[in-house]
Amino acid sequence: DADVTQTPRNRITKTGKRIMLECSQTKGHDRMYWYRQDPGLGLRLIYYSFDVKDINKGEISDGYSVSRQAQAKFSLSLESAIPNQTALYFCATRTGGESSDTQYFGPGTRLTVL
Amino acid sequence: AQSVTQLGSHVSVSEGALVLLRCNYSSSVPPYLFWYVQYPNQGLQLLLKYTSAATLVKGINGFEAEFKKSETSFHLTKPSAHMSDAAEYFCAVSEDYGQNFVFGPGTRLSVLP
Numbered sequence: 001d002a003d004v005t006q007t008p009r010n011r012i013t014k015t016g017k018r019i020m021l022e023c024s025q026t027k028g029h030d031r032m033y034w035y036r037q038d039p040g041l042g043l044r045l046i047y048y049s050f051d052v053k054d055i056n057k058g059e060i061s062d063g064y065s066v067s068r069q070a071q072a073k074f075s076l077s078l079e080s081a082i083p084n085q086t087a088l089y090f091c092a093t094r095t096g097g098e099s100s101d102t103q104y105f106g107p108g109t110r111l112t113v114l
Numbered sequence: 115a116q117s118v119t120q121l122g123s124h125v126s127v128s129e130g131a132l133v134l135l136r137c138n139y140s141s142s143v144p145p146y147l148f149w150y151v152q153y154p155n156q157g158l159q160l161l162l163k164y165t166s167a168a169t170l171v172k173g174i175n176g177f178e179a180e181f182k183k184s185e186t187s188f189h190l191t192k193p194s195a196h197m198s199d200a201a202e203y204f205c206a207v208s209e210d211y212g213q214n215f216v217f218g219p220g221t222r223l224s225v226l227p
Contacts, residue, residue, distance in 0.1 A: 004157070035217075040123060042204055042217035043158075058214075090157055103215065105150075105157035 003027045004106035006091050012112045019078040021109050023091030032074040033092040033103065034058075034066060036085075043090065049074055081113045116141045116207045118218035126224040133192040135221050137179075137205030140186060146208040147188040148215070149179055153201045161203070164188060175199070200225045 004025045013019050023032065030051050035043040035058075045058030047066040055066060063085060067075045078085055088110050092103040121136040139145060146165050150158040162173025169181040175198075179190045188205060205218040 040219050042118075042219045043215075044217070045214065048214065092158075102148075102160055102163065105159070107155075107157045 004091060004093055004104055006089075006106040006109050008109060009107065010110045012114065013081055014114050015082055017081050017113075019081050019111065021076045021089055021091075021111070023074045023076070023106055025072050025091075025093045025104075025106075027093055027095070027104060028071075029093040029095045029104075030071065031094040032068065033094070034064075034074065034076045035090045035092065036060070037088040037090060037108070046076065046089075078111075078113075081111075083113045086111060086113045116145065116209050116216045118205050118207050118216055120203075120205055120218040120221050122221055123219065124222045124224065126226060127195045128226050129197055130194050133177075133190070133195045133199065133223065135190040135203050135205075135223065137188045137190065137218060138186055139188060139205070139207045141207055141209055143209050147179075147181060148206040148208070149173065149177070149188075149190050150204045150206060150217075151201050152204065152220075158204065161190070195223075195225045197225050197227065199223060 007022045033048040034046040037043050049055050049068045052068050065077045088108050090108050091106040094103045117140045119138050148163045149161040151161050152158050162171045164171050164181045172178045177192045202220045202222045204220045206215040208215050
């Protein structure tokens, strides 16, 4: 089984709809991240969480919100989806402390907003 | 502020030829540097990383990269390309020990038979 899973893997929705993307991990990591990937722009950080009570905005948080329901779960919500939020979304995890410096990525969720 | 540039959004090489993917960074502190690979319809997978130890770093699948501070570069190389190397490659920089990353725009590698 994959260590970092994302659901759904693909989603098509309409402008104005509320959408939730979910991420779960079995790695026992404290830190979780949400990125979006757009062609030619690489990955950009939306939100990150260092533990259940610690949520931080990333580079492009406008139009998004997150919820860290448990150490293993980190959800990304689009309250009112718009077409320029069409992208590939990745969740990532990392253990805490300076001794570990690698992020582990989920398979991605492809979101299309019509 | 940290940033990453990758010269060439698309690179094509013949099977067996040298692979060279370029990455230049800017950072206000000694950085950690990473190369990730993304195969079609998959997430990102770590290829290799530089974390202030040896400047020549060896990764998986025969890839290596050399950290050159004077050139602010961390280019990725492989002596002989294989068809299975076709993927998108991302360079990333971190100024806080990998807690947060800035990714480059990516380079798509095609390997021609």
